[in-house]
Amino acid sequence: MFKYSQKTIVNYGVGSLSEIGKLVFRYGKRCLFINNGEPFLESAYKIVRASLVDQDIRFDEFSNIQANPSVENVMEGIALTLQNDYDIVFGLGGGSVMDSAKAISFLAKETNINWQDVFSTYTSPHTDYEDRKDVLPLILTPTTSGTGSEITQAAVLTYGDEKLSIFHPQIRAKETLIDLELMLTLPASVTAQSGFDAFTHAFESYVSLNANPLAQQDALHAMKKIVETLPALMNDLNNLELREAMALASLVAGRALSNSAASIPHPLAEVIGGYTNRAHGAILASLYPSYIQTCQKENTPAFQTISNYVFGSEDLYENIVGFLEQIQLHHTLMNFIEQEETLEKILAHPVMEHLPFADAKTLRTIIKNA
Numbered sequence: 001m002f003k004y005s006q007k008t009i010v011n012y013g014v015g016s017l018s019e020i021g022k023l024v025f026r027y028g029k030r031c032l033f034i035n036n037g038e039p040f041l042e043s044a045y046k047i048v049r050a051s052l053v054d055q056d057i058r059f060d061e062f063s064n065i066q067a068n069p070s071v072e073n074v075m076e077g078i079a080l081t082l083q084n085d086y087d088i089v090f091g092l093g094g095g096s097v098m099d100s101a102k103a104i105s106f107l108a109k110e111t112n113i114n115w116q117d118v119f120s121t122y123t124s125p126h127t128d129y130e131d132r133k134d135v136l137p138l139i140l141t142p143t144t145s146g147t148g149s150e151i152t153q154a155a156v157l158t159y160g161d162e163k164l165s166i167f168h169p170q171i172r173a174k175e176t177l178i179d180l181e182l183m184l185t186l187p188a189s190v191t192a193q194s195g196f197d198a199f200t201h202a203f204e205s206y207v208s209l210n211a212n213p214l215a216q217q218d219a220l221h222a223m224k225k226i227v228e229t230l231p232a233l234m235n236d237l238n239n240l241e242l243r244e245a246m247a248l249a250s251l252v253a254g255r256a257l258s259n260s261a262a263s264i265p266h267p268l269a270e271v272i273g274g275y276t277n278r279a280h281g282a283i284l285a286s287l288y289p290s291y292i293q294t295c296q297k298e299n300t301p302a303f304q305t306i307s308n309y310v311f312g313s314e315d316l317y318e319n320i321v322g323f324l325e326q327i328q329l330h331h332t333l334m335n336f337i338e339q340e341e342t343l344e345k346i347l348a349h350p351v352m353e354h355l356p357f358a359d360a361k362t363l364r365t366i367i368k369n370a
Contacts, residue, residue, distance in 0.1 A: 002212035003212075004212060004214045006151065006255050006259075007169070008150070008151040008172050008173050008174065008175060008176055009174065009175040009176070010151070010176055010251065011176065012177075012178045013178075015181060017044060017047050017048065017051070017181070017182065018050075018051050019177070020047075020048055020051045020139070020141065020177055021051035021053075021055035021057060023175055024055065024057055024088055024090055024139060025055045025057060028087020028088050028137075029056065029058060030057070030059070030085055030086050030087045031052060031057050031058070031059040031086060031087065031088050031089070031090055032077070032080060032081065032084070032086045032088075032090070032136075033048060033049075033052070033059050033060065033092070034065065034090065034091040034093075034097060034101045034104065035065065035091070035092050035093050036063060036093050036097050040185050041093070041182075044143070044182055044185075048090075060080060060086075062077045065096055065100045066096065067277070068158050068273060068280075069096050069099060069100045069158065070157065071113075071115050071157055071159050074100055074103045077100060077103075078104055078110060078113070081136065082109060082111065086108070087136070088138070089137070089138050089139075090139045090140075090141075091138070091139075091141070092140075092141040092143065093142075093143050094144045094146075094147065094194070095144070095146070095147035095156075095194075095280065098147065099149055099155045099156050100155075100157075101138060101140060102140075102154075102155040102171045102173070103155045103157055105135060105137070105171075106166075106168060106170060108134055108135065109133075115159055118166055119159060119164045119166060123166075125152075125261045126261065127167070128169065131170060132168070135170045138173045138174055139174060139176070139177065140176045140177075141176065141178065141182070142176070142178065142182075142250075143183070143186070144183070144190060144250075145194055145243070145246040146194025146195055146196075146198045146250055147197060147254070148198060148251070148253055149254070150173055150176035150178070151172070151251065151254045151255060152171075152254055152258040153168060153169055154166070154171065155171055161274045161275055162270075162271070163270035163274040178251070180243050183243040184238055184240070184243060186237070188234055188237060189328075191230075191233060192230070192234060192281070192328055193279045193280070193282050193285070194250075195226060195233070195250075195327065197280060198222065198250040198253045198254075199223055199226045199253070199323075200262075200265060200266065200281075200284050201250075202218070202220075202223045202252070202256055203306065204260075204262040204263035204265060205253070205256035205259070205260035206220065206256075206260075206302060206306060207263050207306075208260040208261050209263070210260050210261050211260045212259060215255075215256040215260040218259075219253065219256040220305075220306070220309050222250075222253035223309075224309060225246075225248070225252075226246065226253075227310050230326075231323070231326040264291060264295065264355070264357045264358055264363065264366065265287045267351060267355055268287060268366065269287060271346055271351055272333070272336070272346055275337075276336045276337060276342070278336045282331075283333070283336060285324055285331065286335065286336065288324070289317060289320055289321050289324070290333075290366045290367075290369040290370040291370075293317055294366045294369065296316070307319055311323075332370060346367060347364050347367060352364060
């Protein structure tokens with residue numbers, strides 16, 4: 001027996017951001033608008049403000065979202081929910097903004113948060129946890145095609161030197177609004193990093209210990225579309241048709257991830273990201289060739305299926321390396337780890353002893369060879 005669900009309503013269309021006020025109005029008249037104040041997104045922020053005003057929605061902005069947001073950063077947003085009677089939270093941005101908006105809406109009105117308790121309680125994407133009180137409805141609009149966060153039940157936050165995930169059905173957005181015009185603002189580096197992140201969501205959903213047949217179909221479809229689209233998009237960043245293909249593939253990959261969960265590379269990337277504060281997609285790119293080589297024997301049937309369906313040939317390692325070269329992401333992990341001491345901390349991290357996907361020796365081998 002397996003479960004497959006997609007509870008977030010998807011609103012999709014070019015130029016649809018101007019409709020955000022109508023979506024917010026379904027949930028209330030007082031909104032916390034979360035973004036990270038990126039200058040290149042100012043035109044999008046103006047559209048949101050005008051749409052909210054047009055619906056007579058009162059709103060405040062929280063624009064202090066950091067890359068790889070910390071719990072302290074999220075607490076600033078939660079403080080606003082304690083001071084104001086918001087009906088809904090709306091987040092517009094990449095993964096950092098969406099993860100922050102999820103955590104803020106989920107923990108809204110909490111005055112004394114024990115973060116250790118939060119991270120040790122909400123550990124599984126497959127558990128039907130009891131509903132929490134005072135969770136605010138959430139709408140998300142992504143500005144990248146990669147994280148899938150707009151439809152998943154997870155939020156990733158930095159806690160000290162660690163990047164940790166919390167999972168809960170109520171972390172999912174009630175609705176997502178996807179406007180392809182927002183993707184046209186992305187530079188090549190972010191396009192590649194977010195696009196490869198989406199690829200890994202699909203890949204790991206296929207090989208996950210919790211994979212199910214419906215999610216695996218999503219995963220294969222998403223991977224094939226990304227491999228067909230992303231290299232071409234890197235050479236034509238303003239191509240709206242290619243942006244649409246990537247946005248849909250990212251959405252499908254996120255749906256697969258929410259139903260299967262990740263495998264080895266993602267938790268390793270979160271550990272490394274906690275110590276290096278580098279882009280998540282770039283860290284994943286550094287890990288994948290080593291991951292494929294190290295885990296080939298245990299995953300031969302799945303790896304062959306992926307390689308043949310997605311790339312049209314059986315040598316998955318060479319196919320992955322070639323794909324990374326095409327999108328300018330083929331690099332080693334040591335590009336991000338400047339000191340031997342940092343590498344030792346990563347290798348000694350407790351998660352190496354507790355991940356269900358593989359033993360500690362295998363996980364450390366992946367990192368050392370990356």
